[in-house]
């Protein structure tokens with residue numbers, strides 16, 4: 491069991507959340523435009539969660555309901571051409587009234603008409619969250635990525651779907667394409683907001699063998715979307731949604747136990763568990779695990795005031811320019827003589843967090859675990875001489891933990907299970923780290939992978955536009971740089987050029 495006590499934060503445990511209490515206090519009206527198979531189950535499930543369901547079938551009715559609505563679900567499970575017209579009108583009304591909409595593209599991997607319906611709705615740009623099973627989400631991504639609206643999946647499967655190998659990358663990329671979070675359910679559930687990715691280590695196989703649990707999840711997510719603003723300062727969208735998934739999946743685990751593993755009784759037991767769950771269960775649970783996908787680490791910019799003439803203004807401008815140029819990850823590394831400390835460092839870290847948030851850039855803090863927790867960064871990077879990795883994991887909980895590894899000896903000494911990615915260097919001579927270790931060359935990356943290092947890797951140290959490809963060819967999924975961007979005349983252009991190497995690869 492992971493300990494989450496953090497002496498740096500008022501001596502208290504991990505942030506307490508009261509998501510269920512908030513939801514039940516609000517009792518949001520959730521307009522469900524859903525399929526014929528699951529209407530009763532969806533209504534009962536929403537009531538159990540603490541939301542107020544209403545099923546809607548026509549625009550005339552919806553025009554009255556929308557003024558009171560807190561959220562909307564569009565589930566295309568029994569789509570017809572008439573219903574498709576209705577979905578589009580509903581989406582227009584929701585946009586006008588600023589009502590968040592969850593789209594469930596049921597069965598879109600199984601038929602091209604369903605897929606074209608889902609794509610047209612996504613094209614209209616009013617969807618706040620896309621939730622589907624892994625096969626459905628993969629079908630949407632394949633169609634958008636290949637830019638072929640008339641794609642014909644024809645898997646021959648029903649609306650249930652199988653596991654998808656690279657689902658975490660798919661949801662990360664899809665979320666960035668759509669500019670909305672994506673939830674993909676399966677044996678493990680995944681969520682991404684286009685910056686972070688989490689898996690939820692809960693749930694039970696009975697959840698996928700009873701019709702309606704996936705569809706109800708869409709409705710439950712819609713209900714929670716109506717209160718997401720309350721948590722805006724404390725949680726990223728991905729964390730918020732992962733907590734909702736954990737709540738739902740833990741209810742599934744408890745229901746499976748309560749019903750004696752019988753699928754008929756499961757539905758009733760599941761509604762009971764959704765109803766009786768409280769926030770204490772959520773706060774104790776190991777709700778989510780960070781997932782690092784290679785795309786998140788492609789261009790990893792590191793900077794502190796020491797790299798930009800000891801000026802906070804220049805640091806903020808440089809980081810903003812780098813984010814504009816397309817870096818995918820930023821590490822705040824304030825290190826050396828005459829650098830910021832205490833409250834000044836905290837204030838700068840907070841400003842940098844806001845910049846990264848505006849550009850969907852993963853935000854990591856170097857060394858300073860307490861600072862990372864205090865500003866709610868996405869993660870921390872530590873080296874072999876810094877805090878012990880298991881303690882870092884205990885402090886950081888579900889946040890990203892990066893570790894520096896220079897050699898096979900260090901790999902052997904590292905409790906790698908607590909890390910999410912590795913930085914390997916210095917691959918080339920660097921002027922940005924006075925105490926850098928001996929050069930290891932890009933070939934060290936492949937060597938460490940052959941020695942068993944299976945985490946995503948970034949190369950670091952002296953990487954420029956000219957040598958970056960060698961680092962990638964050795965097996966790194968990204969390049970971590972300071973001077974190639976901070977020292978450039980135009981940091982935005984420098985970042986853009988580095989992102990370009992992944993397109994030509």
Ligand SMILES: Cc1ncc(COP(=O)(O)OP(=O)(O)O)c(N)n1
Pocket residue numbers: 790792821823825856857871872873874875876892893894912913914915923948950970
């Ligand atoms: C991505 C990444 N890789 C390696 C390092 C170096 O970390 P460390 O060895 O702890 O040295 P300092 O950066 O703390 O001087 C890093 N920061 N980032």
Ligand SMILES: Cc1nc(C(=O)O)sc1CCOP(=O)(O)O
Pocket residue numbers: 792894913914915916917919920921922923926927950951952953970971972973974
């Ligand atoms: C912060 C850091 N860590 C290194 C390591 O080898 O672990 S090299 C390094 C400095 C990287 O800066 P530049 O891109 O300017 O060479």
Ligand SMILES: [Mg+2]
Pocket residue numbers: 856857871872873876
């Ligand atoms: Mg360090």
